[in-house]
Every structure is written in C-alpha cells, then in structure tokens.
Amino acid sequence: MTASLHAADLPAPPDAARQPHEVRAPHGAVRADDYYWLRDDKREAKPVIDYLQAENAYADAVMAPLQDLQGALYEEIVGRIRQDDSSVPYRERGWWYYSRFEAGKDYPVYARRRDGNGVDAAGLLAANDAGRFDGEQVLLDVNTLAEGKDYYNVGDYAVSQDNRLLAYAEDTNGRRQYTVRFRNLDTGEDYPETITGVSANLVWADDNRTLFYVENDPETLLTVRVKKHVLGTPVADDVLVYEEEDDSFYMGIDRTRDDRYIVIGVGSTVSDELRYAPADNPGTFTVLAARERDVEYSADHHGGRWVIRTNADGAANFKLVTAPTGATSRAQWTDWVGHRDDVFIEGFELFDGFTAIDERSDALERVRVLKADGSEQHVAADEPAYSMGLSVNAEPDTQWLRYSYTSLTTPATTYEVNVATGERRTLKQQPVIGYDASKYVTERIWSEARDGTRIPVSLVYRKGFEKNGQAALLQYAYGSYGSSMDPGFNLPVVSLLDRGMVYAIAHIRGGQEMGRRWYDDGKLFNKINTFTDFIDVTRDLVARGYAAKDRVAGYGGSAGGLLMGAVANMAPQDYRVILSQVPFVDVVTTMLDPTIPLTTNEYDEWGNPEQQDAYDYMLSYSPYDNLSAQAYPAMFVGTGLWDSQVQYWEPAKYVAKLRDLDTGDAPIVFRTNMDAGHGGKSGRFRRYRELSEMYAFLLAQLDVEH
Template sequence: MSHAEQTPQPPVTAKVPVTRTHHADTFIDDYEWLREKDSPEVLEHLRAENAYAEAVTANQESLREAIFQEIKERTVETDLSVPARKRGWWYFTRTAEGSQYSIHCRVAASDTGDIAADWTPPAIEAGVEIEGEQVLLDGNLEAEGKPFFSLGGLSVSEDGNLLAYAQDNAGDERFTLRVKDLATGELLPDVIENVFYGLNFSPDGTRLFYTVVDESWRPHQIKAHTLGTDPETDVVILQEEDPGMWLGFDLSADRTELMISIGNSEYSETLALDLTDEKAVPVMLLSREHRILHSMDPITLEGERAYVVTHDRGALNNMVSLLPANQVGAPYEQQEWATILEHRDTVKVEGTAATASHLLIAVRKDTTERVQILPLTGLGTAAQQPAVEPAFDEELYTASLAHAELEAPMIRLSYTSDFTPSRVYDYTLADGTLTLRKQTQVNNYDSSEYLATREWATAADGTKVPLTILRRAGITNESPNPVIVYGYGSYEASMDPGFGIPRLSLLDRGVVFVIAHVRGGGELGRQWYLDGKKLTKKNTFTDFVDATKYLLDTGWADPSRVVALGGSAGGLLMGAVANLAPQLYTGIIAQVPFVDALTSILDPELPLSALEWEEWGNPIEDAEVYAYMKSYTPYENVAALPYPKIAAVTSLNDTRVLYVEPAKWVAKLREETTGGEPIIMKIEMDGGHGGASGRYEGWKTRAWDYAFALDTLGLNPAGA
C-alpha cells in the first residue's frame, strides 16, 4: 500500500459558483451551496468532514483521553456554590460526581434579628442534603433523553411559590418557558415556545415578562404573559423595529420597575415600566436620539426616586451621574445631572448596581476589573463620601460583583486570577470587612508552581500591546518554548484574568500560554476598542501578528512550535492571521470562527447581521466599508500560501456563527494552500455556539482542542 493510500484524504467539496455583486464589485463564491443546512448532500458532506477530522487526529485519541482525565481528576466534582440570600431563602447549586448539570436548590433563611447570624450562609456540605432543602430544578433530570440542554433563565416569584425557567434542547438558543409550583412540584399548564434569554415575574406573581427574537435572531419584543391564559394572547409591552438595535430588560433592585434597554455598541435608550400598576406603559427615561451609550439604575435618596446613569456623554471612558426622577420629563438640555464619578482617562467605568444604602461601581483600572463602593448618603452633592475599593494581594486579578440584595448588610464579590481558583467573599457595607466564604478546591494543584506576568509588545504603529504570559514557574525565555497564543479583540470584550483547570494540562507539558490583549477588546478603555473596530479593524490582526513576533524576538517562542487559538470573533482573527502571516504558526485552531464575515453581514436576513453593523460597519450602504471588509475577511482572502495545520471547530445549530462559514473556509483553504499540512473541520452535530452541552462534554471539547495543539507542537507521546 502506497503512502498516499495510507494518508487520510479530505472530502472533495463540489464547486457550485454563485455570483455576488455589491458596489460594482463581483465575487464568485464556489461553496455557498453548503449553507443549505437541511440538504442531504450538505449533511453528508459534514459527516464526511467529521470522518476526515477523526482520521487525521486518530493518533491524538489517547492524549485527548489523558487530558480529559486530568481535568476530571483535578475537578472537585461533588461541590456546591455559596448560598446567596434572596427574600427569605438561601439559594445555591449543587454538582455531583458523574452528573453533567447543576442542581438548583434552596433552604429557608432565618430572621432572628442578629444581622451577622441571619446573613451568614448556612453550613452546607457537598453531597449532603440538609434538613428543609428543596430542589428547584435538577438539570440532569431535565436533560434526560435530550441531545442538548441549556438554561436560558430562572426566576422565582416574590412570594417564593413559583419557579419560571427556560430551556433549550437543540443548541439554537431558542428556549421553552415553563412554570413550576414549588409547593407541589407540579408544572403549570403555561408553556411558551421560542423565548429568548431573560425572564422575570411581576411583583404579585401573576405575570411573566420575557423576550422574543425575530427571524434574524434579534430580540425585538418584550412580552407579558398572565399565568393561566393562552400564550397567544400575551401582551407586547414593547417592540423594537430597528434591525440594528438589541432589546432587553431587567428588574430594578427594589423590584418595582422593569428597566428596558435598547441599544447597540455605540448608543442606547432606556425606558421604565412601573410594575406596581398593571395598566402602566413604558416611560422614556433617556432617548436614543441623544446618541449616548449608557445604563441606568433606579435608587431612592431621602425618599425621592432618582436614576444613576453610567454614560459616555462627553466622557469616552464613561462617568457616573445622578438624574432625579422629577427631571426625566424636562427637555434633555435643561436636565440637571449631578456628577457622582467624574471621567478619567485611565479608568473605564463598566456599570453600577445598588443596595438600599450603597452604590456599587464596576471599574476597569490597569487592565483589570474591580469594584468600588460608595454610600448613598450625600450622593451627587458636596457631602458625597469617597469610594472604597476592596484590596487584594495580586497584581493581575478579576474582582466583580456577584450578588447584591436591596436590604442586605453585605454584598457578594467573586475573585479570581490566572492561578487563583475562584473565591467568594462577602463584603460588609458598614465597616468594610471582607470575609472569605469559599475558596474553590482543586485537586493535585499548587499555585506556587505557576507564574502569570505582564509584558508589552510593540505594534508596527508604535502602540504597546499588553500580553499575559502564563507558564510553569521554572520556565523562562532563556531558551525557546512551545507557545500557544490566544486572542479575541472584538466587541470591547476583555480577556480578564481567570483560573482554568484545563489550561493546566498544557502548562504541565511545558507549553507557554500567552493571551494577546489586542485592540478591539476593552482592556485599556474605550479607545482601545475604537481602535480595533470598523475601519480600524485590521489593528486587531496586526497586533496579534506583532505580538507573535515579539514572543519570537524575546526568546519565549520556538519558531517551529507556535499555535494560534481563538474563537467566534477570535476565529475571525485566526482566519485573518492565517492569511497575513501563515509562516509564523505551526498550527491554528479556530473555534466557531466568523471567517465569512462579509457574506454574512451583507445579508440582513441572516441571524444578527444587522446588529453587527455597529461593530464592523455597514457594507451594504457604504462602499468604503465594503472594500475594507473585503480586504481582510478571511474566506475571500484565502490565497496560494503555505498554510499551517488548521482545525476549524464548529456546531451545526450555532445561531451566532453559522457552521457554513468554517465549512466554506476549510474547502477554500484546501483548494488554495501550497503547503502539505492537513486542514480539518470538526462539527458538533447537536451543539450550539458553545459546543455540546454538559460539563463532561465541555471537557471533552477542550481536550480535543488542546490535544490538537499539543500534537502540532510535537508534544504528543503517540507521535505521528
């Protein structure tokens, strides 16, 4: 048998030319036929792609299993969350060894008048049921017999008697809403199909609020369902017609107002619905016509209603202002906004939350997220007290607000870093006491054996790009190492420090894992984002390439052992750098990659396309945007280049990045590459944007990606 006969051969992808013309430019797309998801020919082709990927990676099976077992052994599988107090109950989740999903539970709280005792979480042991414990929802039972399971929301009525929950059993993020009587355990007859994320009860528990998506998968309606009635009669509270705007809602801290937000990445609008009046209609608080990107939180100050506004009105990195409710009806130019937190060039304000006594402000400073706490007394006046920020002992960490109940004497904070497993703290508002409630346990792990440090690469235009370099403590750049470079760089999303068990399996094999915080993300404030979107998007890609060159020039990376990794918009980044600098990478892993961006955004009927115009520009109406996007979109720029080994990982039911994008990209790469490395696509036939459901399936997915990377880096004991 010849070597050619032994080597797995990729499926032959038929060419069916389709012509697309915009702005006098014509593009011939040979693989657009793969978009027909229900076509037997397409499904057969996708199965053939999976078979080829399986054949190419067959030598990685034992490595995948080893990584999966390492993840499993390090994870304390039978565990529980720290109970959080809400309206007379302590709510928490349990996980059990051998089970894929969480179990949602509660136990009654006590009110003895001793604040410290009443607000100290009950001592609950992992795997041990306590007296009075009630199971609200067992994800494992819900998932039985179903190919996929994910929750899109949970809400308990004010009186604690009803549970509303939404579940997805396909991976397409269209949920079925059900209501459970917690006293009897019986389901009510109310069933609502095709709802989106987010649901809440009215204060009296007679109505449910939820969102609905349109044909392009954009949340465009908020509806109210009266329990016991036909869902066909549900009332539309608000409908948003602009295809470029996203609609959502949340409850005010005192649960008397439904705060409705409409917006995109550049400006927004807020309305409020009085939940104490069934006949109320939404009231405009701040209109989109002012082009202010903002969020609003209602508070009560000395008996008067007011709104805390986080906004970019003359404040690129946002500031926080106070708008009295009696000013809302005044003309915008005449409203008096009092400053709570002024704008700072070095600090980005991410948002606020409130208790009855304090304002909680999420800020980003020195690239990391932290929480500042401000008493409501004197807020927005000369008597305002200074903000307090809980201090931690690491340079690179993430501290965020986890839970704040209106009348609670303390707030819940979550804390993590790259090598500190998640911690849960309670912060006492009266005196600033920080109480550690839980340190997540990790088996076979010693944090002192690992290091996370910050270095800065210089981009071609002189911009300094932060890098987080993660490795075993004994590894230095005195000799080159196998390196994985990860990047995202879109939507102002920040790649914050956070602990991950799976990543340890890479580091323990000598890999240096580098996070390139490229422009388009939010790590260095709003300008960092603006410098990597629309007509500056290419900065995201060149920053990543320059970061890779820095790792090579400074001795961190072995030139023959560098793998690039990214997902979703980070998958677009992977496709772009594959075209820009294929010679720098031994391999590329693109997870649910947005690699056919121009085709998608040119079709407003496709899921989310119109919403993407604020991120990438509108190539339908703007010839300059069209030309710019065409110059970088990966699929259309595949050329006769020596592409490295590439794996595209996707899901059939993903509604955010359709499977067809990597399917077309992989076919085009195989057609054009001048190299001999395999280019494969692995497709999850029952998953969504996050892959298959269940924690074990998630671990297997991660193990697959990491085994592919390690094999590419020459770290697979099984060899070729």
C-alpha cells in the first residue's frame, strides 16, 4: 500500500502574521524580517505558543492518514532493540563500571561491581545478560530520577578518587543548563547542596571533597568560568579558578591519563590553550603553551611527559609532539609522530607500553598501534566502508587495547586486541533482534563534484537490489565543524532498506573525512562547496541508477539542516522530500546576535557578519534569506522549544516564510517538541516515535510500498 499527500488535499496550514521588522548590521546593511516576532527568549508569549501549537495541529492533520504506518515503523524499530541490554564494563580503580537498561524502561541504570575473584568484562556481560546483578551497586537509576518529568538527562557523572562520592549533572528541559547534585555511595545519602547553571563536565580533586565544574553564562550558555566547590560548604563561597574573557572559546576540564594533573582546556575553531595543576594540590594552574591563532593542540600526560596533538608548524593534518612535565611554551615541544599529507591524526590514547592513534586515510578511520620499540601496526578491517575508533580504555597498565568497529551493515562491536600477541577478542556486538547482516550490502563509491573533486559516498541496500534507476533513496550528510559522518550501523534505517530503499551518506566538504583540507574547503568563504557537493552526489547516484530522479530525499540536522535549506533553494527539482531536524537556517540574523549560543565563538566557522564581505557571503546562502517563489519539495521540519543550540524560532520563521513563497503543492510539516531541546525528547524509545513519524512522511512522499 502507498499513500501520497498533497497540500491541496489537506486543511489550510497556519498562516503566521507578518510584522515589519528590520535587522541592521554594524556596517549599515538592513534586511526585512517580517517573522522576527516569533522569537521569544522566555518561551511564554501567547501569540508565539499559539502559532507553534497551530503548526503541531496541522502536522497532526497531515499525518493522520499515516498513523498505522507510523505505528508499524515504531514497532519494527523498537522490536529490533534488546530492551534489557547493557554496556561493556570497564575497570577503574578497583571497580567495574557499566550501564544497563531494564525491559520496558526508557532510561539507563548506571552501576558498578567490585573487582576481584576472577571478575572480568566478559563474565559481567554474561551475568547482566542473564539478569544476575548480585554484588551490584547502583550509582544512578535514571528511571527513578526522571519520574514525573517530561524531559530528563544525566549529562555527566564523576566518582571521587576514593570511590566513595558521586557528583552528577542533570538537565530537566533539554536546554543543557545542568544542575549538579551529590550522593554518598557508601550510605546512599543525597547531600542537600546543588550547583545550578553549569555544563555537564565534572572533575574531583584528590582530597575527595573538592569538585571542579564549569559555569555557564546564563544568557549565551557559553562556558565562561571554572569554579571549585568543597562538599559541605555554601555554594555561594565557591572559589573562581579561571575565567575566560574571550567569548569565541569553549571550555572544558579533565584529569590527565596518569591522574597527576587536573587540566582546563579552552578552544576556539582555530586556537587552543591548556592549563594544568597537580590533582593532589590544585592551586595555581600553569599554561602549557600560550594560545596562538591558527595553532590548535590537545595534550595528555603519562610516563613523565606531555604528549600533544597539534597542527603547529604547518602540520595541517596534525602531528604528535612531546614536552617535559613542567613545560610552559611551544619552544619545549619535540616532534614525535610526524605530519603526513595523506593521514589525518584525530586522537590518541597513552598506555604504559604503547600508544594508540586514531587516524583516517581515504575517508576511512583506522587505529594505529605505536609500540615502545618504535614498531607499529594497524588494526585490520574487513569491509570497504566502515567506522573504527578507540573505545573506553580507562587504565593504562594493560596490553589489551579496546576499540569499536561498525559499518552500515555491521552493528556496533567492541573488540579488544592484545598488542603483544595479536590475540583479538569480541567483547560485545550490539544485539539487533531479527537482523541478518548477510541480507544487506554496503559499498563505497566516489562521485565527482562540479569542480572535479572526488567525494566519497557510503551506501547500503538490501541484497538483490538492482541499479535500474527506479528505487527510492535517502541521502544524509552534515558537512560542518570538521565533524566526520562515518558509516556506522543505523538500526532504524533497516526499515527503509527492507522496503527497497537505498541509504547513502555523502562525505561532503566541511567535514573532516579526508583530512583538514576537507574541512577548510567547506567553511567560511568556501561554504558553498558543502551544498554543491551534496547536490552533485545526488545527481551522480541518480545517473548511476541507484535511484529514480523523482524519488530522492535529503536529510540533515542542525548544521545539516542548514545544508538541507540551502539545497532546497538551489536545486529543489532534485529532491522529492527534504527532512530537516533542528535546522540552522537563519544564518545572518543569528550570527549578528552575540547573546545567542554558538554565535561569537563560531565566527571562524561561518564568518563574522559585522564584516561586510563575510556578511555578503553568508547572505548569499542563508536558507531563510534565499527562499523564493518556486515549487519546493515536500518538507518535514522538526525542532525543540528549549533547544539551546539552534533556537526554535529559526525553523519557525523559515516555515512561515516558506509557506508564503512556495508555489508547489507538496505538504510542509513543522513539528515542535514543546518539552525538548536540541537532541529531541529524552528516553531511548520516545525519540523513535518522532523518527517513525518522519519516516512515515518520507515513505508516503516517495511512494514506497509500506
């Protein structure tokens, strides 16, 4: 059965009022924004809430004929999930830590068990799978904490060095403004003090009483101050440790690999700076190397030295250097693992007898093991397109390296390999009920962009698929911030593959799949490449017979929603459907407003619109500003009222203006989660209801047999 919806067959959509408003730039440019009134920072203005609710009611009407399909998709997706699943335990300071889910419940239980008597990861996994939890200590039962709340998330938790105290950060509306709470793990007592308005990043000092945390600006939500709280003392007396004056920098705190130091890291798009202090006496923090524009670095300490990943001295794809324990400048850095034009170093992990390096080459991830004697080896992979990376390796005194592996056909798998003997053990593969990997095929192809650049594309489809130009295709991409969209197993997508669809990930410029140049060629004044790459991949896939020209859908979220808005303006005829979640579509207005999160600290990603040339370039592609009188594809646009990353009013304004200009008859659905933020609703199953609604819309518009 198929069902196709057209706007002409539906009730009239909401018609947002137009209220003249001008947005002025410092250099004198003026733009009209008739829907600026939809911005309400407090999320309580009645006209705004009424409009969002009217759009939700319209979405209900559009989706009403597809309720059975939506329900079937939800049951399929959830039916593949093992409900009483658990994570792979890892050992730290004499305890094995893991999380587990209970059947029928939305949230995890964070727990641990003591080491000893032959306890190991495999044995604990087997016990958890069998429902045997003897000896378990529950740290947090999030199901209990979330009771009565529309949204709940534990962003981070930290156990004190003596294993007795727990600090955790909770968010109750999705805005990523966390509250820190404390628990005594010996007695189960919850302490009365709370710390509000912080990020989800917590570190204990060695005295087991002092907690370091990062305070957010209440308006912009930027990480601005590091403070320390002594348990049992008034929060008002918390000591300011460090304050960042430059609002283009993010901030985070951590402990080094050897537990000797607490570090404060600040970073912008193009620069980093790290401070360190002894964990046993964290008084004065020393700068490892002063910030310099276009010099990025991250560092860890182990074996009596600093190991630093950096792009300094022209190492665009990054290199590793070392520095002595007391280092205070770049002059003390010594090259160790050199820069290569064909290998991008993403990260590293330090062990007593070796170093593991996360790297990528030819748009594929791999793990390189560098041994103390200077020899090296790569961890092997068996598929043409896959994703591999370092897993949780909590302790350095081991010969066993844990890593994760997945592909578009292989569920996420955790392995450990003995770097001395080569022995490999499978610790766990994500259980997917009823799934048979042999029934699906993944491949990697290269599409040529209009400027001659070869774009890697990862594909998956059900075995027996014929490239005859008749199939429906869902093409996904992101293409910003240097974030690589690697080909990992996507459990919900199986429902599309089983209906004959093809799923493709376009590794377009703006990500970092092909190294730092790939990122640089898709940001700032090269941003247009991100959009044209996506369009050119679509046209190539159609030309090769992977899809019918009139059965292609594009999908992206957040900055990927910017991508969707741009391609819908530039090439609406190439897409039957556009799926856009929490989309960043009002680029210029947002970037002109320093009170909004992700603005001033992203000038080096998008440009500073206070400068005329950057303003003009961003204006040339901003989806909201480039909407025009033309026939647009069917669209499903989603947002969260409490989103702190991309404010709800961006997609709200976009849809309101789109409704005025669209000359076509394809439906436009705008769904606002009134109790959710950037990541959607909380709970592992609720998000699949949202996804099932979007997939039902997709299948109906592409005339896919249900």
